[in-house]
Amino acid sequence: MNDVRTAGAATPLEIRIDSKTYVSAEGKPVEVIRDLRLQLDAFSFGALIGPSGCGKTTILHIAAGLDPNFIGERRIPGRGRLGMVFQEPRLLPWRTVADNLRLVLSPDESLDKLDGLIGTLGLGAHLSHYPGELSLGLARRVAIARAFAVRPDFLLLDEPFVSLDVAVAARLREELTTLTQRERVTTLLVTHDLNDAIQLADKLFFLSTRPASVAVEMALPPPRGARSKATIDEIAGEVGARVPAYMPDVART
Amino acid sequence: MAKVVSLAVLLGLWALIAWLAQSPLLPSPMSVGEMIVADTRSGELPFQMACTLARVAAAFAIAFTLGVAGGYAMGRSKLIDRYADPWLVVLLNLPALVIIIFAYIWIGLNETAAIVAVALNKLPNVIVVTREGARSLDPALDDMAQAFRFTWQSRLRNVVLPQLAPYLAAVSRSGLSIIWKIVLVVELLGRPNGVGFVLGSSFSLFDMTRILSYAISFVALMLAIETFLVQPLERRTNRWRRNAA
Numbered sequence: 001m002n003d004v005r006t007a008g009a010a011t012p013l014e015i016r017i018d019s020k021t022y023v024s025a026e027g028k029p030v031e032v033i034r035d036l037r038l039q040l041d042a043f044s045f046g047a048l049i050g051p052s053g054c055g056k057t058t059i060l061h062i063a064a065g066l067d068p069n070f071i072g073e074r075r076i077p078g079r080g081r082l083g084m085v086f087q088e089p090r091l092l093p094w095r096t097v098a099d100n101l102r103l104v105l106s107p108d109e110s111l112d113k114l115d116g117l118i119g120t121l122g123l124g125a126h127l128s129h130y131p132g133e134l135s136l137g138l139a140r141r142v143a144i145a146r147a148f149a150v151r152p153d154f155l156l157l158d159e160p161f162v163s164l165d166v167a168v169a170a171r172l173r174e175e176l177t178t179l180t181q182r183e184r185v186t187t188l189l190v191t192h193d194l195n196d197a198i199q200l201a202d203k204l205f206f207l208s209t210r211p212a213s214v215a216v217e218m219a220l221p222p223p224r225g226a227r228s229k230a231t232i233d234e235i236a237g238e239v240g241a242r243v244p245a246y247m248p249d250v251a252r253t
Numbered sequence: 254m255a256k257v258v259s260l261a262v263l264l265g266l267w268a269l270i271a272w273l274a275q276s277p278l279l280p281s282p283m284s285v286g287e288m289i290v291a292d293t294r295s296g297e298l299p300f301q302m303a304c305t306l307a308r309v310a311a312a313f314a315i316a317f318t319l320g321v322a323g324g325y326a327m328g329r330s331k332l333i334d335r336y337a338d339p340w341l342v343v344l345l346n347l348p349a350l351v352i353i354i355f356a357y358i359w360i361g362l363n364e365t366a367a368i369v370a371v372a373l374n375k376l377p378n379v380i381v382v383t384r385e386g387a388r389s390l391d392p393a394l395d396d397m398a399q400a401f402r403f404t405w406q407s408r409l410r411n412v413v414l415p416q417l418a419p420y421l422a423a424v425s426r427s428g429l430s431i432i433w434k435i436v437l438v439v440e441l442l443g444r445p446n447g448v449g450f451v452l453g454s455s456f457s458l459f460d461m462t463r464i465l466s467y468a469i470s471f472v473a474l475m476l477a478i479e480t481f482l483v484q485p486l487e488r489r490t491n492r493w494r495r496n497a498a
């Protein structure tokens with residue numbers, strides 16, 4: 001692995017994975033990713049789309065620098081301050097919501113700094129609760145707040161809307177658009193939901209099946225986050241035409 | 254409440270049997286109580302208990318520190334585990350008495366030997382339990398801590414120790430009770446003071462009143478430590494579980 005950190009705020013995110021192999025339960029090596037290339041402009045929003053089990057979480061962990069066991073290279077944007085929302089909330093169950101947020105701040109910062117964020121995500125009434133007392137939707141919102149609390153210039157989101165009820169997910173999408181635009185964060189969202197991707201992103205990356213690589217890359221017309229139903233349907237139609245191989249599959253889920 | 258009744262019944266039975274037997278080999282609760290009061294006034298009982306307690310504390314601190322460090326290393330690194338495990342198995346299977354005799358012969362009949370012997374007896378148990386805890390640490394939380402750049406101190410305090418807490422609590426509980434029992438044996442075999450020493454010399458004089466006075470006082474002290482120190486600590490570390498779904 002080769003880890004390059006470029007100076008300057010407006011650097012793009014670049015991930016190159018020549019090969020990523022896991023060892024299966026039987027002890028055999030399984031190549032899950034081969035020749036994958038991802039490039040995302042600074043301050044833009046990319047969405048990584050593919051069916052379950054194709055390697056999306058693996059790519060995100062590599063992008064985050066959590067998994068050094070791959071052949072390739074990663075360049076991360078800006079100072080490389082990372083905010084991450086894992087596939088599960090991953091809060092510390094023995095710390096309150098307030099403490100879970102406080103822990104990612106530097107020691108000289110206070111929670112007051114997060115008042116706006118806490119308000120936007122509707123966490124004000126839950127600060128003294130332990131994660132075990134929260135619904136999954138609330139816990140996910142805490143995880144999102146935590147990712148933003150570090151003022152990231154680089155945000156990774158792993159299926160943040162899965163198993164949330166429709167209304168909560170819709171609100172979270174809006175909040176995500178507002179926050180990423182206001183704070184100018186380079187964001188990579190992993191999803192298997194085409195509609196989420198089309199609504200939120202500047203650029204779509206469709207993954208092929210195993211070994212995964214980027215099958216089709218598609219830039220979407222601005223502005224992101226505020227696309228009408230008609231625009232979304234139109235883009236979905238275009239996707240269907242350009243990514244026929246497994247698109248019907250993805251669209252169904 | 255049930256506890257109080259049960260203890261009162263026990264005390265009553267003891268008094269009754271002692272009254273029936275009328276033997277110096279089973280003194281009445283009254284005479285034992287009188288001796289406890291008298292020896293507390295003279296300072297003899299507190300002194301002997303303090304000697305024993307100091308040894309318990311020292312041995313516990315050593316076994317706990319080394320055992321947690323060793324167990325953590327073994328739980329986290331397969332390599333260390335592979336090399337250290339045979340030693341651990343040997344230590345686990347050495348009888349307490351053998352360790353005590355070796356320590357006294359090799360180190361000498363002194364305080365160091367006494368404390369080393371007790372600590373060594375407890376050490377393998379601390380290692381085994383901590384290793385179990387370290388193996389069960391959640392790698393997902395490690396990733397989280399790394400992604401958010403937790404310092405190692407913050408990781409230890411907020412990620413690792415809370416996960417180890419139930420294991421460390423179990424070790425403390427069983428640790429305390431095992432250690433103080435071994436300390437008495439160590440004192441009996443080679444120390445000029447402490448509750449174990451008193452029990453030994455009273456045994457040779459068949460002084461049952463003294464044996465019962467010191468034994469009961471020390472058991473009461475250990476129960477008090479367990480109730481007022483260990484248990485509240487355990488409750489505090491488990492507070493977050495209270496309302497967990």
Ligand SMILES: Nc1ncnc2c1ncn2[C@@H]1O[C@H](COP(=O)(O)OP(=O)(O)O)[C@@H](O)[C@H]1O
Binds near residue numbers: 023032050052053055
């Ligand atoms: N630690 C691991 N060891 C072995 N195989 C793994 C491991 N993590 C993931 N895999 C396998 O790699 C593939 C990709 O997994 P993942 O990246 O989680 O997919 P996705 O997030 O797209 O659902 C899956 O087939 C999964 O079974």
Ligand SMILES: [Mg+2]
Binds near residue numbers: 053056057058087158
């Ligand atoms: Mg996944």
